[in-house]
Amino acid sequence: MKMLPPALRPRPKKPGIKPAKNGNGSGNGAAVDENGKKSKPPLKERAKPVVDGAAEAGVGTIGWVDERSGLTPFLRGFMYRKVPKGINWFQTLGAATMFAFAAQAVTGVFLAMYYDPNPTEAYESAARITNELFLGEFVRGMHRWGASVMIVLIFLHMGRTFFYGAYKYPRELNWIIGVVLLILTMVMGLTGYLLPFDQRSFWATEVAVALTGSGPMIGPYLGDFLRGGAEFGPATLTRFYALHMLLVPGLIAALIGAHLYLVVKLGITAPPWLKAEKRRELSEEEI
């Protein structure tokens, strides 16, 4: 029971009543709360403010969810954490990249409702989205140009972390996760390019896959894996679709989670030319 988070621990009622039954005998038919207090639950239980959580519970949906998830303290810690002084606009680029990714996810879901990865139907379904569907071309356009926007933002964000030296101790791991995110984002661009299955997508992808296949060691295997065989064929399109729709975005979402966890845990860097106020002389002496 020690391991349980507060919201999952039994209500005070139970630890209160049990000793009462076993020890003093019954007879305390009064309010449960009083009962709990009187019968002195073990110290460990008493020390924790379980009663407060239970008292607030049921006050609207938020209270209901919070009692069962313990989210509020987490959110409070997240929102009211401190960011160092001097934080500037360059440090919003990571968040901007994340919004671009979110926009891609939303428009992508709508496209997936009408897109058909079957090689004989892919182009037709893309054409239907573009020409017939209400706002179809607009959503396709958003997804298409959103990809470019995301690429621009991710490079800007990477440049920012580079010039701020934000990849140094203790944030090395977050830089590495970032590089993997960059590669995965480029993979999204590559796999998505084939899906409309027009001439441009077909020939560019043909060359890109051939290039992959020309690599040493794992190159040929990777090439065959992407193509779904030795030849560029129907399997290629469905593979790219699965990669573009499921695997890669799933990985990106998970890694963004890890990336943000580390940002919150380690704190975002202050602009490197700033020094903390009181310690100005001291730190210069030390250097």
Added chain:
Amino acid sequence: MNRQEKEQYLREYSLLKNQGKSFFPYAVIKDSFMAVLVMAVIIFMALLLGAELGPKADPTTTDFVPRPEWYFFFLFELLRVVKPPELVVMATVGIPTICMVLLILLPFIDRNPERNPLKRPIATLAGITTIGAMAYLTLLGALAGTPTVIELETKPQFEAGRDVAAQSGCLACHQIGENGNSGPGPNLTDIAERLPRQAIERTLLNPTSPMPSYQALKDEQPEKFDDLVGYLGSLRETE
């Protein structure tokens, strides 16, 4: 960074953090503004530029020049900068792989505790150079036209083949006479000196990457394919 430097950084950082502000609302306001801006830019681009859809993919056509999305231009251009065929794999696979590995290892390569970009000139210069090179290659890629004419004089019986070659995208990777790009593929102006007809045909059907295979052309339009091979087989040095 040694232990002392690490501790000093953490101490300095916690002071800076204490002198800072709360994430909500100060950082959240900026982030939200960025979110609105990003959405506005995407919507604006979607409205302005739309989403074109070219003609349907057709493996048998020959008049299509492979062209990647703009953010791969720098990789594509790398192909052209590197000329000798034995180094092509180096350019297409080697350099990107090396770049990725270097990026991942960056925190372990650059162990200088200094973070101010003005006080670590080597890292800053390396960063600016990399950005400059990528921008330059991207620009080259954007400007590179896709030639579809071969001006080289040829005998009348090979003119049909010359047109097939001109419209088949070979010029994206090969130079023929004055036209086309000088890489990644070798110059074809005098290809017949180096390769017999059969070998040329074999190359077209079973090329080494990154050249695409033209097997489909042979299957679908055998006459065009024969014209093409005939034309290539006629390309010798003229005195």
